[in-house]
Amino acid sequence: MRPYRDCAASINLCQSSSLATFARKNNIASGLSWAVFLPPLFIDIGDDYFRAFLGKSLGYACTIARSSTFRMSFVSEAKEKLKSVYVPVTIATFPASRDPDLSAFILADNDSPYSIAYWDMGYPKKPSPGVGTEGFFTAVLKTIKLVDIKTSLRRKRYRNMKVSPCYVGIPRSLLRSPGTFRPHQNAARLFATEAESKLKSRLRDPKLFREQGYIGGKWTGGHGEKSFPVLNPQNGQLVGKCPEMDHQDTITAIEAAQQAFEIFRFSTPLQRMNILKRWSALMQKHEEDLATILSFENGRPLQASRSEIKYAASFFEWFQGEAMRSYGETIQSSTPGHRVLTLRQPIGVVGIITPWNFPSAMITRKVGASIAAGCSVVLKPAAETPYSALALAELGERAGIPAGVLNVVTTDQNVSSVGKTICQHPVIKKVSFTGSTGVGKILMEQSSSTLKKLSMELGGNAPFIVFDDASLDKAIEGLMAAKFRASGQTCVCANRVYLQEGIHDEFIERFSKVVRDRMIPGDPLAEGTSLGPLISQKATDKVERLVQNACEHGAEVVLGGVRSSQDAATFFPATILKNMKPTMQASREEWFGPVVAFYKFGTEQELLQMANDSEVGLAAYVYTNQMSQAWRAAELLQTGMVGVNTGMVSDPVAPFGGVKHSGFGREGGRVGVEEFQITKTITLGELGLPDGKTMY
Structure with a gap:
């Protein structure tokens, strides 16, 4: 043992x-x-x-x-x-x-x-x-x-x-x-050294470190006055405590959101734009503090946390413009003397459930669109990373968000109860969720009785494809970006890397050297660290299990693959595997860790068959210098997003989402706001217009 x-x-x-x-x-x-x-x-x-x-x-x-x-x-x-x-x-x-x-x-x-x-x-x-x-x-x-x-x-x-x-x-x-x-809880969450939290002392604005929920414009510990610890994944030390809110607190938040919506729905696009504009400016002003909070609770290296804060603020910048572009239409009716108009109206109170891997950006992408549309929000952030959400709520309050328009419910032990309440409450008209496919299916079932509008951004198994004619230097840079962001813990990370036979060996050799040189493990708060811990020991154990399973079925370890006894329980080294096969367990599951798995292919037809052999379809990446080949692959890959000669597919201006079991609905882009609106048709008759009958 x-x-x-x-x-x-x-x-x-x-x-x-x-x-x-x-x-x-x-x-x-x-x-x-x-x-x-x-x-x-x-x-x-x-x-x-x-x-x-x-x-x-x-x-x-x-x-x-x-x-x-x-x-x-x-x-x-x-x-x-x-x-x-x-x-x-x-x-x-x-x-x-x-x-x-x-x-x-x-x-x-x-x-x-x-x-x-x-x-x-x-x-x-x-x-x-x-x-x-x-x-x-x-x-x-x-x-x-x-x-x-x-x-x-x-x-x-x-x-x-x-x-x-x-x-x-x-x-x-x-x-x-x-x-x-x-x-499934991280063991260290309950058994950590209760050292005095060092986070608050590092912040330039300590008020951004909030340890209460936010309901109806007030900070609250919830009616039960219970709390749960939030721990630093790197060392297991206490970051702080958050309220253990429950079903009743969620009801209170929903009622506050409904009351606020009855007024906020009639706000002008200009008013909503100005809220998002001020909110974005405050995020940029407090970027260092927000990044520090994120690194403490998520374990991400500080430089990467700064990048996420910039990325998160960019959603508010985008949606402040979309608030002003919420247009309807005037349509020529087929009935003589009639005219048809369409209006886009806010759908109502929105329930938002976000994950721990992008604790700021996932919130701004969803909440920004909701505010731009004129909706009020009940937000449940991940138990592992509540402080990023609460810091954003603090800045939102400073930006002038009316009381009740944004509500934050924190919980750890009552996650299922709170999620069920959000899904089943009749006041909630829309649920936006980012997380696993399994949980997404549960939320869909719970929402069915009230016929809610849903957005589900679920799991991925992204193929990363490099053809013989591709620029290897650019493909290596793209793979570094697509694989190692957040230590490999994103749904769009390259999960299966397919190399054509002609460049297979050279690519692995060159890529391995880059990983050795650049992936520097260490304290996330130390400058120069590029590889942080995973979110929990359970996550680390899963990665280790998948590596062992792959090796038992013929994969070969090129780099890493084994945890050192000196490493933290949540750390897994940057790992490279080759000789991967489609039948391996890791080919069917998300790594959600810093593991690069290489597969070899010969023809384009063989490649497409392997790449599409997955129940999920969120993102894919293709590197080739032939436009026709890139176009064919982009159209025939069964994913919601394809990056051609780039390792980045997420952009505030572009719709984000998947197909198959990766979910439905789109976030970001022009359609991002439409997800939180309804289209109302108004038909006008008896306008006294000439009907043109005398012409026919």
């Missing part, structure tokens, strides 16, 4: 305020429930959040609580038993024939100041794939008394004590049992 990657190889307890999860030495009642709270083991008991499970004899149990409240309860209810509370240090998984393994471990590792314990935490209640109900068990092997640590820190007794990495083996089925956290 390999070490859980969130566990540090060694941690100096004196230098870190992080102690461990509490446990009762002689009573591991419900021990399996307690066990799933271990990774990455260390939780600060001096700040706001931690997870713990205490045995029944202590008379207290909690899952998430404020430590100050817990500390008072602990002292008042079980002060006399404090000395029997131990800190687990090393956890191990053993097969059913465990005694020899345990004995060998204890004999070999009986080093002071640890105390050796043998806490059998039981067998899994349910079997998981490949693991029987009696296939293994988990045990705590090393402990330290909590009291010893707390009283000895002053005497520096443990200054040089190192904490061993823990080995944890918990079946997936157990992780999904009642009372445990959801496995």
